[in-house]
Amino acid sequence: MAPILELRDVEAGYGPFRALFGVSLSVGPGESVALVGANGAGKTTLARLSCGLVAPSAGTVLVDGEEVGSGRPSAWRFVRAGVAHAPEGRSVFASLTVEENLALSFHRAFGRAGLAGALDRAYELFPRLGERRTQVAGTLSGGEQRMLSLARVLVESPRLLIADELSLGLAPMIVDQVFETLGRIRAAGTALLIVEQQVGHALELCDRAAVLEHGLITWQGPSKEAGAVLESRLFETGAAR
Amino acid sequence: MSGAGGFFEDLFRGLLQGTPPGAVYALVALGFVLTYKTSGVFNLAFGAQAYISAAMYFKAHTLWGWPKWAALVVSAFVLAPLIGLVLERLIFRHLRTASAVSKLVVALGLSVALPELFNQAARFTAVAGRQITGIIPDGASVFYDPFGVYRFNRDELAMMAVALAATLLLAALFRFTMIGLAMRAVVESPRMTELSGINADRTSAFAWALSSTFAGLAGVLIAPRFNSLLSTDFFTLVVIAVAAAAVGKLVSLPRALLGGLGLGWLIAVFNTFLPRWSGDHTWLRPFQENLTPSLPFVVLFAILVLWRAIGREREASDPLSGVDPPPPALAALARHPKLTLFTRLFGVGFIAVVGSVVWFRAGVLWMHLVTTAVIMAVIYLSVTVITGMAGQISLCQGTFAAIGGFTIFQMADRFNMSVLAAALLGAGVAAAVGAVLSLPVLRLGGVWLAIATLAFAFFFDAVMVKFSWVGGGTTALLTGTRVPRPLVGPIDFASDRAFLVLAVVVLVIVSVVVIQLREGTVGRTLTALRGSEVAAASIGISAARARIIAFAVSAAIAGLGGALLSMHQQNVNYSTNFGPVNALFWLVIVVALGARTVEGAIQAGAAFALFEPLILKGDLLAWILRGEDHLPGLLPISGSWRLVLFGMMAIQFARHPEGLVEHGKRRASARINRWLEAREGAAP
Numbered sequence: 035m036a037p038i039l040e041l042r043d044v045e046a047g048y049g050p051f052r053a054l055f056g057v058s059l060s061v062g063p064g065e066s067v068a069l070v071g072a073n074g075a076g077k078t079t080l081a082r083l084s085c086g087l088v089a090p091s092a093g094t095v096l097v098d099g100e101e102v103g104s105g106r107p108s109a110w111r112f113v114r115a116g117v118a119h120a121p122e123g124r125s126v127f128a129s130l131t132v133e134e135n136l137a138l139s140f141h142r143a144f145g146r147a148g149l150a151g152a153l154d155r156a157y158e159l160f161p162r163l164g165e166r167r168t169q170v171a172g173t174l175s176g177g178e179q180r181m182l183s184l185a186r187v188l189v190e191s192p193r194l195l196i197a198d199e200l201s202l203g204l205a206p207m208i209v210d211q212v213f214e215t216l217g218r219i220r221a222a223g224t225a226l227l228i229v230e231q232q233v234g235h236a237l238e239l240c241d242r243a244a245v246l247e248h249g250l251i252t253w254q255g256p257s258k259e260a261g262a263v264l265e266s267r268l269f270e271t272g273a274a275r
Numbered sequence: 276m277s278g279a280g281g282f283f284e285d286l287f288r289g290l291l292q293g294t295p296p297g298a299v300y301a302l303v304a305l306g307f308v309l310t311y312k313t314s315g316v317f318n319l320a321f322g323a324q325a326y327i328s329a330a331m332y333f334k335a336h337t338l339w340g341w342p343k344w345a346a347l348v349v350s351a352f353v354l355a356p357l358i359g360l361v362l363e364r365l366i367f368r369h370l371r372t373a374s375a376v377s378k379l380v381v382a383l384g385l386s387v388a389l390p391e392l393f394n395q396a397a398r399f400t401a402v403a404g405r406q407i408t409g410i411i412p413d414g415a416s417v418f419y420d421p422f423g424v425y426r427f428n429r430d431e432l433a434m435m436a437v438a439l440a441a442t443l444l445l446a447a448l449f450r451f452t453m454i455g456l457a458m459r460a461v462v463e464s465p466r467m468t469e470l471s472g473i474n475a476d477r478t479s480a481f482a483w484a485l486s487s488t489f490a491g492l493a494g495v496l497i498a499p500r501f502n503s504l505l506s507t508d509f510f511t512l513v514v515i516a517v518a519a520a521a522v523g524k525l526v527s528l529p530r531a532l533l534g535g536l537g538l539g540w541l542i543a544v545f546n547t548f549l550p551r552w553s554g555d556h557t558w559l560r561p562f563q564e565n566l567t568p569s570l571p572f573v574v575l576f577a578i579l580v581l582w583r584a585i586g587r588e589r590e591a592s593d594p595l596s597g598v599d600p601p602p603p604a605l606a607a608l609a610r611h612p613k614l615t616l617f618t619r620l621f622g623v624g625f626i627a628v629v630g631s632v633v634w635f636r637a638g639v640l641w642m643h644l645v646t647t648a649v650i651m652a653v654i655y656l657s658v659t660v661i662t663g664m665a666g667q668i669s670l671c672q673g674t675f676a677a678i679g680g681f682t683i684f685q686m687a688d689r690f691n692m693s694v695l696a697a698a699l700l701g702a703g704v705a706a707a708v709g710a711v712l713s714l715p716v717l718r719l720g721g722v723w724l725a726i727a728t729l730a731f732a733f734f735f736d737a738v739m740v741k742f743s744w745v746g747g748g749t750t751a752l753l754t755g756t757r758v759p760r761p762l763v764g765p766i767d768f769a770s771d772r773a774f775l776v777l778a779v780v781v782l783v784i785v786s787v788v789v790i791q792l793r794e795g796t797v798g799r800t801l802t803a804l805r806g807s808e809v810a811a812a813s814i815g816i817s818a819a820r821a822r823i824i825a826f827a828v829s830a831a832i833a834g835l836g837g838a839l840l841s842m843h844q845q846n847v848n849y850s851t852n853f854g855p856v857n858a859l860f861w862l863v864i865v866v867a868l869g870a871r872t873v874e875g876a877i878q879a880g881a882a883f884a885l886f887e888p889l890i891l892k893g894d895l896l897a898w899i900l901r902g903e904d905h906l907p908g909l910l911p912i913s914g915s916w917r918l919v920l921f922g923m924m925a926i927q928f929a930r931h932p933e934g935l936v937e938h939g940k941r942r943a944s945a946r947i948n949r950w951l952e953a954r955e956g957a958a959p
C-alpha cells in the first residue's frame with residue numbers, strides 16, 4: 035500500500051532563497067513521525083510543503099502515491115485527500131467568531147447534520163472555547179487561539195495530521211492533554227507528522243523520527259534511538275535544541 | 276406648496292421625497308458592502324460595472340428592440356457576472372493577499388478603463404436626453420400616493436422594494452449559509468480557508484460573480500433616473516454611496532441600508548427648509564445653492580473624522596502571510612557598480628539628445644507637450660512623497676494643485692502680483708491646507724484615508740470652487756480664469772522655450788527636495804512607519820509629525836505644479852486639469868509606473884503627456900517611417916483607447932505592485948549583474 039504522504043527529493047524555498055535541498059520522507063497509514071531540528075532548519079517549510087501551502091521547486095509530493103493538483107499549490111485538495119495541517123502560531127480567522135472558525139472546517143468534514151456534534155466534541159476537548167463560542171477569535175488570548183486551531187484538526191481526525199509546533203504558547207497542563215488526545219486519535223488510526231520543540235513529548239508519542247539540519251534530512255530511524263543520536267549531534271554541530 | 280401645512284407635514288413630505296434617492300444610495304452602498312465583505316476590495320469600479328449593465332440594457336432594449344426581460348437577463352445576469360469572473364481571474368485573484376491600498380488603486384484604474392472598454396467594444400455613445408425606459412412597465416408614469424403628500428412612481432417603489440429585499444437576502448446569505456461564511460474567510464486568509472478544505476479560488480470567483488450581478492442589477496434599476504447615460508454620473512453616485520456604506524463601517528448591510536436612506540432624507544429635509552431659512556439669513560445662500568451636491572461628501576467626511584470607531588481597527592492580517600517570500604529590494608540597491616555607472620551615463624546622454632532635439636527641432640505643439648510632461652512630473656512627485664514614501668493614499672492631490680492654480684489666478688487678477696511669487700504663495704497655501712487637512716485624518720489608515728481625501732476633493736469641487744474668492748465667480752465665467760506667464764527682469768517667459776527651461780529648473784529643484792526628504796530624518800521615519808506602526812511607536816518614533824510634514828510637502832509640490840500648469844496653459848482650466856475624477860488618474864499612473872522613485876514620477880509625467888500623440892497617433896512611427904503615408908491603417912488609434920491601456924496598466928500593476936518600471940529594471944539588472952559577475956569570476 036502506498037504511503038499517505040511521500041516527499042521525493044523535494045527542494046523548496048521562498049523567492050530566491052532555498053530552505054530545503056532534496057528531502058525524501060514518507061509517512062504510511064497509521065504511522066507517526068516526529069520531525070526535529072534546530073530553529074531555521076526548515077521544519078516549517080517541510081510541513082507547508084506536505085500540505086500544499088508551498089509548492090516544491092523540484093521533486094514531487096505524493097499523496098496516496100499520486101500527485102495532488104497540478105503544479106500550483108492548492109491546500110484544499112490535500113485536505114480533501116485527508117491530510118490536515120495545524121500551522122504554526124496563531125492560525126485563526128481573527129474576524130470570525132470561535133464557532134464560525136470551527137464551523138468552516140466541520141461543515142465540510144461532517145456535513146450540516148454532523149456539525150453540531152463536531153462542535154460539541156471540540157468544546158468538550160477545550161471547555162474554554164465553549165465558554166467563548168460567540169467571541170471574535172482575534173480577541174482570544176494567544177493560548178486560546180492555539181486551542182482553536184488545534185480543535186479544528188483534532189476533532190476532524192484526518193488520515194494524516196501535520197502539526198507544527200503545537201505546544202508553543204500552551205500551558206503545560208494543556209500540552210499534556212493535547213498529547214493525550216493525539217495519542218487517542220493515533221490509536222484510532224490517524225497518521226501523524228509532528229514538528230515539536232519539546233522533543234521528549236514528540237519522541238514518546240511517535241514511532242519514527244527524522245532529524246532535519248540546514249534543509250537536509252540527516253538521520254531517520256526509530257524514535258527510541260533518536261535521543262542518543264540527537265545528543266551526539268548537538269555536541270557536533272552545536273545546534274541548540 | 277408652502278403654507279399648505281404645518282412644519283410636521285413639510286417634514287413628512289421631505290422624508291417621503293428623500294426615500295427614493297435614499298433607496299438608490301442604499302442600493303449602491305449595499306453592493307459596495309457586498310463586494311468589500313466578499314472580496315476585500317474597496318471597489319470604486321462598482322459604478323463602472325453598474326454603468327456597463329445599464330448601457331447594455333439600453334442598447335438591447337431601446338436600440339435593438341429586445342423585450343425587457345431578455346435585455347435584463349443579458350445585461351444583469353449574463354454580462355455582469357461574466358465581467359466579475361474575468362476581473363477575478365485576471366486581476367483580483369493575484370491581489371488577494373495584497374494590501375487594501377493596492378486593491379484600491381487597481382479598482383480606481385478599472386473605474387476609468389471599464390466603461391471606455393465597453394464603449395469601444397460595443398460602439399456605445401451616450402445619447403444626451405435619451406432616457407432609459409426601466410424594467411418596470413410604465414415605471415415613470417404611474418403614481419401612487421399612499422399618504423396624500425408625496426407621489427411615488429413605480430420605478431421608485433420597485434427600487435425601494437429591491438433595496439429592502441436585497442438587505443434581507445444578503446444578510447441571510449452571510450448569516451445562515453456556508454458560502455457566505457467561506458467568502459468572508461477567503462477575504463481574511465485564502466490559505467487558511469484552503470486548510471479548511473475549501474477551494475478559495477472558486478469561492479472568490481463566486482463572490483465576484485455575485486457582487487457583479489448585484490452591480491449590474493443596480494445599474495439597470497437606477498439608470499432611468501439619469502437624463503443620459505454617463506459613466507461619470509455612476510462614479511459620483513458611488514462616492515456618495517460610500518458615505519452610506521461608511522455608516523456600516525463597510526461591513527454591515529442593514530446599516531448601509533439605513534445610511535443610504537438617511538442620506539436621502541437628510542438631503543430632502545435640507546432642501547425643504549434651507550430655502551426658507553436663507554430668506555432670513557443671507558449668509559446661508561452660497562451654502563444653500565451648493566448644499567445638495569456637497570452634503571454627501573460633508574457627511575462622509577464628518578463620519579470618518581468624528582466617529583472614533585472608524586479606522587481604528589487594523590486590517591485583519593493573514594496569519595499565514597509568512598508563506599510568502601519577502602518583497603525584493605529596490606533594483607538600484609542591488610545593482611552592480613558598473614551597471615550603475617552605465618545607467619547614469621545613458622540617462623545623461625538620453626536627456627541631452629532628447630533635450631537638444633526638442634530645443635532645436637521641435638515645433639510649437641511638441642514644445643507644448645514636452646513642457647506639459649515636465650510639469651506633470653512635478654505634480655506627480657507629490658504622489659511620490661505621500662504614497663511612495665509615506666505609503667498613504669491621497670485622492671485630493673488635484674485639489675492641492677488647483678489651490679496653486681487658483682492662488683496665482685486670484686493674486687494676479689486682484690493684486691497684480693508677480694506670478695512667480697504667487698506660485699510660491701500658492702504652494703504655501705496648499706501646504707497649509709494639506710497640513711490642516713492631515714490633522715483630522717491622521718489617525719485614519721489605508722482605505723479610510725483615501726475615502727476622506729476623496730470626500731474632501733469632491734467637497735472642494737462642489738462648494739469651494741463656486742466661491743468667487745476661490746474659483747473667480749462671475750469673472751471666471753465671463754473671461755475665464757486667466758493667468759499670465761511670468762516676467763522676470765529681461766526674461767519673458769511668454770516664450771515657450773524660456774518657459775520650458777523654467778519648468779525643467781523647477782522639476783530639478785523639486786526632485787532634489789524629494790530625494791533629500793527621503794534620505795533625511797522624515798524619510799527614514801516614514802519608512803519605519805511603513806514597516807510597522809506598532810514597532811515604530813514602541814521605539815518612540817512620532818508618526819504624527821512625519822505624516823503632517825509629508826502631507827504638507829506633498830501638497831506644496833502639487834500646488835507648485837498646479838501653478839506651473841496654469842501658467843503654461845495661461846488659464847487654470849480647473850475641471851479639465853484638476854477635477855476630482857481626473858486627478859484619480861494621477862495616482863494610478865504614478866503607482867503603476869513606480870511610486871517609490873523620482874524616475875517613476877518623471878516617466879509617469881512623460882507617459883501622461885506624450886503617450887497619446889507619440890504612440891497612439893503614430894507620430895513617432897511616422898517620423899521613423901519618414902512620412903505619414905506609410906503609416907499602417909491601424910493608426911491613429913482613438914484617444915479613448917488610452918484609457919483602456921491605462922486599465923491594462925492597472926492589471927499589470929496587480930502582478931507587479933512594485934511598479935512596472937521597477938519590475939523591468941529588476942529583471943534587467945538581475946540579468947546584467949549575473950553576466951558582469953560571471954565575467955569578473957572568469958577573469959580575476
Ligand SMILES: Nc1ncnc2c1ncn2[C@@H]1O[C@H](COP(=O)(O)OP(=O)(O)O)[C@@H](O)[C@H]1O
Nearest residue numbers: 048053073074075076077078079597599600601
Ligand atoms: N516567507 C519566508 N521568506 C523567506 N525566507 C523564509 C520564509 N519563511 C522561512 N524562511 C527561511 O527559511 C528557512 C527555514 O525556515 P523554517 O522552515 O520556518 O524553519 P524552522 O521551522 O525549522 O524553524 C529559515 O532560514 C527561514 O529564515
Ligand SMILES: [Mg+2]
Nearest residue numbers: 077078122199
Ligand atoms: Mg518553524
